[in-house]
Structures are given as C-alpha cells and as structure tokens.
Amino acid sequence: MDTSRRGDEASETPAADLGKRARHRIAVEADILRVARRHLASEGAASLSLRAVARDLGMVSSGIYRYVESRDELLTRLIVDSYTSLAEAVRTAHDAVPPDDLGGRWSALGHALRTWALEHPHDFALLYGSPVPDYEAPAERTTEVGTAVVALLIALVEDARVAGRVPDPADAGIDASRASAAVGPMLDDAMFAGTDLDPVMLAQGITAWTLLLGAVTSEVFSQLGPVPDSAALFEVLLAASSRLIVISSPAR
Amino acid sequence: MDTSRRGDEASETPAADLGKRARHRIAVEADILRVARRHLASEGAASLSLRAVARDLGMVSSGIYRYVESRDELLTRLIVDSYTSLAEAVRTAHDAVPPDDLGGRWSALGHALRTWALEHPHDFALLYGSPVPDYEAPAERTTEVGTAVVALLIALVEDARVAGRVPDPADAGIDASRASAAVGPMLDDAMFAGTDLDPVMLAQGITAWTLLLGAVTSEVFSQLGPVPDSAALFEVLLAASSRLIVISSPAR
C-alpha cells in the first residue's frame, strides 16, 4: 500500500523514502533497541538476553542476528543511546540557566546528572559502573558521545576563567607544577582545541567532576550504606565540588 | 600423617583436630575460594562460573554444590574476602605512619587504596563497581567488614579535630546547617559510638572519601579516557581530598 510516489523505480534510493524492506529494517532495529532498553531498565545489563528480546518481538531467537551482530554490539548501542540520553538531559538543564550564573550552571549540571542517574540506575551503571562482562567498550563509538557532558564542564571552567571567578588553586590543595605534569599533555587533545585553559584550571575541573561523579556513584550504588537524607548529602557534596571551580564573587 | 595427638577418637570433635571428612571439607572449601579468586582476578565477576571452578578442581560440576550453596553465595564469600584483603592492605599502610602525621596517614590510606585497586581491578569492581547481576549483597555479611576502611577515615577525622587541625568548612563550601540535616542522624549509628564528631566534620570526611573513591574509580575504570600521567593526577586529587579533612598547621 501507499505506492503513491513519483515512480522513479530502480536506480537510486535517495534515502528519502525507501522500499518496504529498508523501512521494515529500520523499524525492527528501533524495536529491538526499544525492547532492549526496557529490559535493561528492569533487569540490568548483566541479565540482558538477546533471546528474550527476540521473544518479546515475536521473532525466532536466531532471527535477531539479522539485525544485531552480537550481544556485545547490542550493549554498545545501548551505551551510545544512554550517553545521548544523559547528555541531552544534562545539556537541557544546563542551558536553562543564564550563562553568567556560573554557580547555577554547575548546580544544574550536577542535579541533572544525579536525577538522570537515579531515574536510570542501570543505564548509569552501564556508563560509569564496572565494565560489563569481559566486554571492552569500543572506544570509537563511545568516547565521542561520552565526552558531551565533560565538554559542558570545560566550557564552564573556561567561562569562570574569563569572568575572573576562578578559585585559588592553593585553597583546593592543588599544586601548580604537579598539576601541570599531570594534565598538561591532555591540553593538546582535540577536545581542548580553541580553549584557553591552563593545566591548573583543568586539574580543578577534573577534581570537581571526580567529586561530583563520585557523589552520584556513591548514591546510586549506595556505597555508604543507608543515608538518612541522601538528597541533602548530595547538596553538600555538590556545593563542595562547586567551590573547586567557581567562586561566588570575582577574586583579585 | 601426623596423628600424634591424644587419641580421643569418636565422641566430641572439639574443633582441635577433626576427622578426615571435616578436614577434607575445609580443605576443599579453601580450594574453591582460591580457584574462584583466581578466576575472578583473570576474568572478572560476571564470567565467574561454578562449573569452571569445579572443573579446575577436578570435581564433577554438581559436586561443588556440596560446598557452595549457589553462585551468589560464592560471590558473597569473594566480596567478604576482598573487603578483608583491602582493609588489611589499607590498615597496614596507614599504621606504618606516625599517628601525629595526619596528612601522611591520609596519604598512605589513599595510596594503599589506589595500589590495591590497580592490582586487583576485578576485586575492586566487585566492591565499588556496579552491583553484580541481579545480585543484592546480603548486608549482614558485607557491611560489617566493609566499614573497616571507613573506620580509619573516621579515626583520622577525629584525631584532626583533637589536634585542632580541622579545615574551615566554609572553605570547602560546606554549610553547617545543611550538613547537620544531611548527616546528623548518621551520628547516632553504632559506628560512631564513642566518637565526638559533629555533623560538619562528618560531612567533610564523607566529602574527602567520596573524592578519593571517585579518583580511584575513575582511574580503574578509565572513565576519563587515556590520561598521560595517571599517577600524577591521582596525587593532585589526593591532595585536594586531603585539604578537606586536615590542614597542615593548627588553625585558630
């Protein structure tokens, strides 16, 4: 049905509207990812089963291999998907804050990260927990999308520098020469092209990020045992991390 | 061999010397744990298989269930084992530092944690990574031994308070009333019986611990991608965490 198109059959398939085979394929691939995400959310990555996904889709178990190379490849797709979802959530929250409200931007970033992690614990575990079963993430496909949220952090640090609201590194126990040796070479990376960061500020940013991610990890995996008011504890940790990269009033 | 003991056969088994059955059992249980630890170290928790352990021990696959209730129970034993190993490593390093060298104690603690984690990445993942396959750690058996290293942190914070070398919480962005609300109730816990901590200091200790654990997690799971000099970066992060709980000279 619905063959009402300028009948330029054969030859090119200009990716505009496709044959029923191609259409079916992208639909099935989307279905697989959708069902897999549902299974991931309810059961976790470790018990994700290709057979179960196929069963849910009403196809025979071997059929799914026409669309997915292997279980690991499905996991990779889920990782990319989760990174995208996380980056979008964080970016949306971040962009809703006025650019000159540096502290507010970091706070929004942190809260968005925490909220997303608590809402999608298994996705979070996939991204920031222990690497899955003898599965090494293929860097080409994950690092690029995985750096989206870190890019926000970098932009924030850069803006803090421009605004002269960078905290004194000595207050954070950061030694300039040490920091240079540790992260200096990282500044040559493509990610930092065009920025004007110095090693010390990058070190401060990494420290803040490490503390923030540690706080979220700790809560999602409940590493501290039962915490009476975990939201309040997060506020404390977030405030501490904030102090590492931006101070409330211009210094010096 | 070596039956040279007062031969009070039969009747009681006073746990001193046992029948051949009991002796065999504890030997086999130790073997199982040993082989399982080897598998864990080389392959990770997710691909740990009871059948493979049994095979390595030359026993038939079903035989291992005489000694281990289930796969989850084996994992629990490994967790307890790993906690013990970690606690011992950290404690040893910590106790080698003069008690009044507060910064040195924290540094030793941090370095020992990092070294242990890098040497036993899969064990570390078991303790501080994402929870294993639909497996919820039985709190009774793990929390007790899991708090050993945190106990060191608490003692350190306590000593810093006594020595009057506690940093100003405001420098770390910690608000007193917020901190009280967040962690105050935790002080009623049995772990803090006998200590004289206030909520703010506890919050500072937790912040430092979160940063330290985040730094180690980040490195072991390589969450930051390739880092040129990860050891130097750890020094920076460790120094930052140290500033959160102890300052170099007595204040006020």
Place this chain on the structure above:
DNA sequence: GAAGAAATGTGAGCAGCGCTCTTGATTTTC
C-alpha cells in the same frame, strides 16, 4: 516481466551455564 542476487524468516543444533535429583559409595555416629 523473467531471472538472478541479496536480504530475511525458520528451525535444528552445539556448547556453555546454574541448579536439582537420583544412585551408590564412604565416613561418622550410636
């Protein structure tokens, strides 16, 4: 439109897994 090529669905099958149960042998207890 017919014919060949490519993509897709189906079912059987292999090896591995956790775990249970039965059967027969060994050790401990009485």
Place this chain on the structure above:
DNA sequence: GAAAATCAAGAGCGCTGCTCACATTTCTTC
C-alpha cells in the same frame, strides 16, 4: 555392626549466545 550423615558421580531441565542449512520474500538487472 547398624543407622545416619556426607559425598562423588551422572543424568537432566531450562536457559543462554551463536552458527548453519534451508525456504521465502524483496530488490536489482536484463
């Protein structure tokens, strides 16, 4: 020595990832 507990061994169930041969359907090319 008899009864009870312990253990080794094997068969078996249902699940997993993955492969292969085969039939069917769609796409491409003449």
